[in-house]
Structures are given as C-alpha cells and as structure tokens.
Amino acid sequence: MNWTDWITGLQWFFVLYFIGSNIGYILLNLLSIRTLRTYMEARSLGDLPAYSGYEPPISILIPAYNEEATITAMVHSLALLDYPEFEVVVINDGSEDNTLATLQHDFSLVVFPEAYWQRIKGKGVRAIYRSMTYPNLRVIEKEHGGKADALNAGINASRYPLFCAVSADSILQSDSLRRAVQPFLENPLTVASGGTVRIANNCEVKNGFITGIELPKSGLALMQIVESLRTFLFGAMGWSALNAVLIISGAFGLFRKETVIEAGGYHTSTSGEDMELIVRLHHMLRLKGSPYHITFVPDPIFWTKAPENSRALKTKRVNWQRRLAESLTLNMPLLFNRKGGVVSWLAFPFVMVFEWLGPMFEVMGYIFMISGFALGLISWQVFSVFLMVAIGFGMLLSVTALLLEELSFHIYPKTTQLAKLLIAVLLENFGYRQRVSLWRFIGLLRWIFNRKAPAK
Amino acid sequence: MGFAAYSDPLLKFMLWVGLAIFGVTLLLLVQTMLLRMQLIVRQRREQRLAEQWQPLFAQSMTAVPQFLPPIAKSDWDAFLRLWNHSQESLSGESKHKLNQLAWACGMGHVAQQLLEQNNMRARLMAVTTLGHLQEKNAWAKLKRITDDPHPLLSLAAARALMQIDAKAALAELLPLFTRRHDWPLNKIANLFNEAGPDAVTGPLTQAVGSAAPEEFPRLVRLLDAAHSDEALPAIRRILQSATDDRVISACLQALRDPDDVGLARTYVRHPSWFVRVQAVSALGRVGSKNDRDALIAPLSDSVWWVRYRAAQALAGLPQVTLDEVRQIRESITDRFAQDILTQVIAEKQTA
Numbered sequence: 001m002n003w004t005d006w007i008t009g010l011q012w013f014f015v016l017y018f019i020g021s022n023i024g025y026i027l028l029n030l031l032s033i034r035t036l037r038t039y040m041e042a043r044s045l046g047d048l049p050a051y052s053g054y055e056p057p058i059s060i061l062i063p064a065y066n067e068e069a070t071i072t073a074m075v076h077s078l079a080l081l082d083y084p085e086f087e088v089v090v091i092n093d094g095s096e097d098n099t100l101a102t103l104q105h106d107f108s109l110v111v112f113p114e115a116y117w118q119r120i121k122g123k124g125v126r127a128i129y130r131s132m133t134y135p136n137l138r139v140i141e142k143e144h145g146g147k148a149d150a151l152n153a154g155i156n157a158s159r160y161p162l163f164c165a166v167s168a169d170s171i172l173q174s175d176s177l178r179r180a181v182q183p184f185l186e187n188p189l190t191v192a193s194g195g196t197v198r199i200a201n202n203c204e205v206k207n208g209f210i211t212g213i214e215l216p217k218s219g220l221a222l223m224q225i226v227e228s229l230r231t232f233l234f235g236a237m238g239w240s241a242l243n244a245v246l247i248i249s250g251a252f253g254l255f256r257k258e259t260v261i262e263a264g265g266y267h268t269s270t271s272g273e274d275m276e277l278i279v280r281l282h283h284m285l286r287l288k289g290s291p292y293h294i295t296f297v298p299d300p301i302f303w304t305k306a307p308e309n310s311r312a313l314k315t316k317r318v319n320w321q322r323r324l325a326e327s328l329t330l331n332m333p334l335l336f337n338r339k340g341g342v343v344s345w346l347a348f349p350f351v352m353v354f355e356w357l358g359p360m361f362e363v364m365g366y367i368f369m370i371s372g373f374a375l376g377l378i379s380w381q382v383f384s385v386f387l388m389v390a391i392g393f394g395m396l397l398s399v400t401a402l403l404l405e406e407l408s409f410h411i412y413p414k415t416t417q418l419a420k421l422l423i424a425v426l427l428e429n430f431g432y433r434q435r436v437s438l439w440r441f442i443g444l445l446r447w448i449f450n451r452k453a454p455a456k
Numbered sequence: 457m458g459f460a461a462y463s464d465p466l467l468k469f470m471l472w473v474g475l476a477i478f479g480v481t482l483l484l485l486v487q488t489m490l491l492r493m494q495l496i497v498r499q500r501r502e503q504r505l506a507e508q509w510q511p512l513f514a515q516s517m518t519a520v521p522q523f524l525p526p527i528a529k530s531d532w533d534a535f536l537r538l539w540n541h542s543q544e545s546l547s548g549e550s551k552h553k554l555n556q557l558a559w560a561c562g563m564g565h566v567a568q569q570l571l572e573q574n575n576m577r578a579r580l581m582a583v584t585t586l587g588h589l590q591e592k593n594a595w596a597k598l599k600r601i602t603d604d605p606h607p608l609l610s611l612a613a614a615r616a617l618m619q620i621d622a623k624a625a626l627a628e629l630l631p632l633f634t635r636r637h638d639w640p641l642n643k644i645a646n647l648f649n650e651a652g653p654d655a656v657t658g659p660l661t662q663a664v665g666s667a668a669p670e671e672f673p674r675l676v677r678l679l680d681a682a683h684s685d686e687a688l689p690a691i692r693r694i695l696q697s698a699t700d701d702r703v704i705s706a707c708l709q710a711l712r713d714p715d716d717v718g719l720a721r722t723y724v725r726h727p728s729w730f731v732r733v734q735a736v737s738a739l740g741r742v743g744s745k746n747d748r749d750a751l752i753a754p755l756s757d758s759v760w761w762v763r764y765r766a767a768q769a770l771a772g773l774p775q776v777t778l779d780e781v782r783q784i785r786e787s788i789t790d791r792f793a794q795d796i797l798t799q800v801i802a803e804k805q806t807a
Contacts, residue, residue, distance in 0.1 A: 388474030
C-alpha cells in the first residue's frame with residue numbers, strides 16, 4: 001500500500017464514521033419519537049387521580065461542600081415540593097466555609113443522637129443534626145470525602161426506600177418528585193429514574209422554583225439548550241425504550257436504596273460517580289439475571305444554570321469526558337458480556353465508540369480533512385462532501401431534537417423563542433459542536449495521561 | 457487519490473446523501489414551525505370552547521340548558537377533555553347533571569364512536585367518558601379492553617366498569633386485579649376508594665378463599681387497600697396458614713386489632729428480617745404493656761430496621777412512659793440496643 005492508498009482509506013474511514021455515528025443517532029431518534037408519543041398520550045389524559053397515599057416516601061439527599069451561599073434557598077424550595085411524604089438529608093462534606101453554621105442558624109439545628117447505620121463504608125460522621133423548624137430535615141456533618149462519599153453517608157442515614165440525589169445548585173420543579181416516581185409506581189422492577197435537565201439562565205426564579213421561562217441572553221447558553229435537547233430528548237429517551245440508559249444526570253436521580261446498597265453505593269474513586277453507578281447497576285443486575293428497569297422520564301424535572309463563558313464550559317465538558325471514560329472503564333466486563341443483553345451488545349459499544357472515543361475521531365477527522373485539503377492531498381469534492389455530511393447530519397439531529405420538543409412539552413411558549421431556537425439549531429453546527437468535540441477530546445487525553453481531575 | 461471529481465459514482469452518491477440530508481432538515485424545520493402554528497390555533501380554539509362551555513357546565517348543575525351549541529367534530533377531543541376534567545372535580549348529584557348535559561350534546565354516541573378508533577388517545581378519552589357517563593351499553597366493549605396489553609388503557613377500562621357497576625365489575629375484574637402486575641396497586645386502591653369498602657370487601661374476601669398461593673401477597677395488599685375491618689378476618693385466616701414470607705409480611709402489615717396480638721408475637725423471632733420488621737411494628741400497633749419484654753430482644757437484632765421499629769414500638773406501647781424506656785435503656789448492655797433507644801427517645805422528645 002502506498003501513501004495515497006492510506007489517504008484514501010483514511011478519508012473514507014472518517015466519512016463513513018460520521019455517517020455511521022449519525023445514522024446510529026437517527027435510529028435512536030426514531031425510537032424516542034415512538035416512546036415519546038406513547039408517553040405523551042398517557043400524560044395528556046392525566047384524568048385518573050394522582051394521589052392515594054401509596055406513593056413511596058422519598059429521602060432527598062443533598063451533598064454540600066462549601067455551599068453557604070445557596071444551601072438555604074435550596075432547602076427552602078424543597079420544603080415546597082408537591083409530594084406526600086419525603087425527608088431532606090443535607091450532607092455537609094467537611095465544608096471549609098460556613099455551610100454548617102448557615103444551616104444551623106437558618107433551620108434551628110440541634111445535635112441528634114441518631115444510631116447511624118453505616119451500611120456503606122466511608123469517612124467518619126461527626127454529628128447528625130435535626131431541624132427544630134423543619135421536622136423532615138436532617139443534616140449529616142462529616143469529614144471531607146468527596147461527593148460520592150457524601151452521598152453514601154446520606155444513603156446510610158436515609159429512612160425511606162427510595163432516595164433522590166440532588167445537586168445543591170439544581171432548581172427543581174414542584175412536581176419533580178411526582179414525575180420521577182411514576183416509573184416506580186408503574187413498574188415495581190424500576191431501580192432508578194432520571195429526567196431532563198433544562199437550562200435556567202435568564203429564567204425567572206421565585207421561592208426556588210422556575211416561574212417564568214425565557215431563553216438565555218448568552219449565545220453559548222442558547223447552544224447548550226439545543227445540546228441538552230439532543231442529549232436528553234432523543235438520546236436518553238431512545239435508550240430508555242430499550243432499558244439501556246447508561247447516563248442519568250448527577251444533578252437529579254431517583255434510586256431504589258436497597259439495590260444501590262447491594263451494588264456497593266457510589267464509587268468514591270471516580271469523579272463520575274453518578275454515571276458510574278448507573279453502568280454498575282446495569283452490570284450487577286444483568287449479570288445476576290435479575291429483571292429490572294432504569295427509566296428516563298422525558299418531563300423537565302430540574303433546571304440548572306449553564307456556563308456562559310467558554311472557559312467554564314470547557315472545564316465542564318473536559319470533566320464530563322473524563323467521568324464518562326471512568327464509568328465505562330470501571331465496568332468494562334459488561335462489554336459484549338453474554339448475559340448483558342442490549343446493554344452489553346448495543347448501548348455500551350455505541351456509547352464507547354460514539355461518545356467516549358467519538359470526540360477523538362471527530363477532531364482527527366476534521367484535522368485530517370482540513371489539512372489534507374489545504375495540502376492538496378484531498379480533492380475539494382471529497383472535502384465538500386465530508387463537510388456536507390458532517391454538518392448536515394448535525395443540523396438534522398438538532399432539528400429533530402427541537403421537533404421532539406415541539407411535539408411534546410413546548411417549554412418555550414413564545415413564537416420568537418422558537419424562532420431563536422431554530423436559528424440556534426442551525427448555527428450550533430458551525431463552530432460550537434466542533435469546539436465541544438475538541439474539549440471532550442482534551443478530556444479524553446487528560447484521562448489517558450491521568451491528569452488529576454479538578455476537586456468536586 | 458481515491459476519488460477526485462463528482463463523476464466518481466461513490467462520491468456522486470455521497471453528494472446526493474448530503475443534499476438529501478439538507479432537504480430533510482429543511483422539511484423538518486418547516487414542520488416544526490407548522491406544529492407551532494397548529495398549536496397556537498388549537499390553543500385559541502380550546503380557549504374559545506372553554507369560555508363557551510364552562511358557564512354552561514355551571515348552569516347545568518341546576519338544570520341542563522335547553523339550547524346547547526353544536527360541537528364540531530374537530531372540537532370533540534377538546535370538549536371531552538374539558539368535560540372529563542370537570543367530572544373529576546365533581547361528586548354526587550352534580551356528576552349526574554353533567555352527564556345529562558353530555559347526553560344532550562350527543563357525547564355518549566361520540567364516545568362509542570371514538571372507542572372503535574385505533575388511536576390510543578381517542579380510545580382512552582372514550583373509555584374515560586363512558587365510565588363517567590355510566591354507559592351500561594358499553595359494558596361488553598369495555599370488558600374486552602380490560603384485556604388490552606397497554607396498562608393505562610386497560611386500567612382506565614377497569615375504572616369505567618367500576619363506575620358503571622362496582623359490584624358486577626369487581627366480580628369480573630378480581631382475577632385481573634391479582635394477575636395484572638402492570639396495574640399499579642395505588643391506582644387499584646383509587647378504584648376501591650371510589651367504589652367504597654361496601655362494594656369491595658365482600659368480593660375480595662371471597663376471592664381469598666379460592667386464591668392460589670402465589671396470588672395471596674397481592675390479594676392481601678388489595679384487602680388492606682380496601683381499608684375495611686371486614687377484611688381482617690380473611691387476613692387472619694391467611695396468616696394462620698401462611699408459609700410464604702411475603703404473604704406473612706403483607707398480612708402483618710395489615711393487622712390493626714388488639715385481638716391479633718398473639719399472631720404478631722408469633723413472628724417476632726422469624727428468620728426473615730422483613731417479617732420481623734412487620735411483626736414488631738404490628739406489635740407496636742396492637743400490643744399492650746405486656747409486650748414490653750417481647751420487644752426488648754429485637755432491640756439487639758442484626759438489622760437496623762428491626763431494632764428501630766422495635767424501639768419505636770416499645771416507646772409507643774400504651775402506658776409505657778418515656779421514663780420507663782430510659783430505664784430499659786439503662787438496664788440493657790447491648791450497645792446497638794442502647795443507641796437505637798437513645799435515638800427513639802430523642803425523636804419522641806422533639807416530636
């Protein structure tokens with residue numbers, strides 16, 4: 001083989017890789033359209049009474065590390081959740097600021113002699129506090145051990161059969177728990193559920209809840225709306241139909257406690273403890289042959305502030321890629337495992353090739369094609385076809401995600417908002433997606449060369 | 457080079473693929489905009505419909521208005537949704553008045569027509585409407601739909617049958633209630649609450665007599681959901697002969713009568729921890745001061761939940777004061793038992 005054969009081979013590899021990955025996403029998309037239609041039909045007829053007192057009580061766990069600025073508002077908003085029975089457990093993970101003092105002051109905390117049951121091992125618990133003003137609020141004061149360790153302490157202290165892990169900076173909806181618990185009510189085999197994250201920038205927030213929905217002013221945050229629609233509405237929704245969701249956001253996830261404890265709780269040596277737990281639950285239950293469901297709820301469950309500058313977004317994407325790499329590699333025996341079913345043979349390889357290693361192929365594809373074209377090694381016809389396929393498919397996928405949104409929740413009610421989003425779905429393919437791929441590629445490289453992840 | 461010009465067949469094909477992608481993208485963009493326009497038109501129409509009909513719904517609470525505006529076929533769905541939501545918020549005579557209005561508008565026949573459609577939403581709407589209308593003529597069709605594999609549709613049909621004739625429906629649906637595990641218990645409990653304990657308890661109790669052992673746990677939970685004292689004798693009978701841990705646990709959960717204290721005591725040392733948890737909890741509910749000693753041993757159980765429920769039960773026994781619980785704590789040597797009692801004492805003090 002001479003060098004021209006190599007170049008021909010490579011250019012074909014990259015063109016076909018782009019086509020293959022996008023066809024995969026389109027198939028996922030078709031699956032999610034079907035699932036979403038059934039879901040929306042059921043949801044639109046919410047005539048049967050929702051409550052009967054049979055909803056299982058839920059322990060809401062909030063790991064807090066240096067959260068003195070936000071923790072009070074967060075706990076106040078949880079008190080207003082529309083759900084029959086729940087407790088709130090804040091785990092102060094050895095904060096160096098005044099998180100504990102703020103909680104003590106704002107919620108009249110008193111030390112409580114609780115018989116702490118350490119079912120999952122972790123760093124030492126110094127004290128357990130109970131609020132004199134909010135009877136369902138407890139605070140665990142512990143040595144610093146990271147988010148995963150804090151969540152494990154919360155699981156140990158929780159009273160109820162389901163727990164909901166929530167980030168201290170998330171904004172929930174009053175019906176978040178009610179929506180997220182539905183899969184548990186409808187299918188007793190459900191072990192975890194997660195929901196769609198929405199972007200809260202520029203939205204009106206009152207008493208900790210979103211009261212007015214607006215699009216962000218920042219172009220970067222606007223692009224992240226399109227990105228999140230793609231990730232959640234057809235990514236997670238499609239995999240959910242196959243019971244193969246591998247990613248549930250760490251900002252909000254509802255879990256069956258006993259199953260998580262059986263799996264050993266959150267992994268403390270990875271920064272991607274939320275993703276890793278989901279993959280490990282699949283791993284454990286598939287290999288045991290236990291029937292189970294991990295379900296994605298398409299409703300907007302919680303809102304979060306998106307980074308509005310490139311630096312913060314880069315950090316987020318770099319970390320995300322590391323976390324994905326860690327969660328997959330820690331569960332590598334699941335790949336092509338004969339007991340693993342659709343998770344082992346479809347979802348895991350798909351995520352591995354197109355999400356984990358995908359940024360590498362994408363960035364190298366762009367570099368190869370652009371440099372090859374610049375050096376005259378690749379014809380302009382091939383180059384233009386490559387761009388058409390890479391950008392065209394990207395646009396198609398983003399438009400489809402917006403179409404799904406329009407078919408289902410139409411969160412953004414104004415026509416001007418829709419017009420802006422339509423422009424965003426087209427523009428994000430010119431620069432934004434490529435930049436995100438580059439950052440994720442950097443994340444992959446950092447993981448390979450084992451650079452320390454930023455402290456969480 | 458592998459290919460250099462658009463005359464290359466493969467490259468030509470790829471070019472067409474690229475162009476097709478852009479074409480489809482453009483079409484989807486247009487569809488998204490059309491959907492939004494459709495939504496706006498639909499919302500406006502629904503708002504007009506609501507403004508027109510809500511006063512008529514209110515009026516019909518006293519007497520159905522003589523002149524009712526015709527409802528266009530395109531408004532059937534919106535009208536029925538509005539009407540069904542109003543029905544859900546009403547009770548007693550008001551529901552019948554609203555039914556008269558629906559009949560006067562011909563919605564009974566419309567619902568029957570919708571029932572024949574393939575569209576899931578239309579069928580769901582029809583089933584819900586026929587249930588509210590208590591349309592006996594739809595009984596056979598609704599009964600068939602209870603076998604539909606879709607849990608939402610089949611359960612809605614079950615509810616409609618219960619609304620039409622609770623006793624007759626229960627006789628037909630009981631096997632489905634126990635067999636269809638895709639029907640959530642809380643939804644079935646709703647149906648029982650709507651029908652009332654009188655309609656439910658008898659048939660459920662009878663069903664227990666002829667149930668297969670694997671149906672017991674769910675039947676016991678259904679009996680518990682019926683909130684009826686008449687269910688208790690059946691639960692006792694099951695418990696006395698039960699060998700399955702899940703059945704025992706479900707029965708213990710339902711015990712409410714002090715006469716059952718003996719039954720609860722029997723299971724305090726059961727090998728399964730989830731049976732022990734229910735046994736000590738039941739003892740807390742139905743026990744007396746005499747059960748004090750029976751609850752001390754579980755305070756040292758290997759499972760936290762058994763210890764915790766035993767401590768709660770002990771502290772909640774009639775005539776057992778907090779001082780006595782403190783004395784018990786001082787008298788025992790097991791650290792786990794002491795810790796759990798300390799916690800429960802503090803909980804009682806702060807409650």
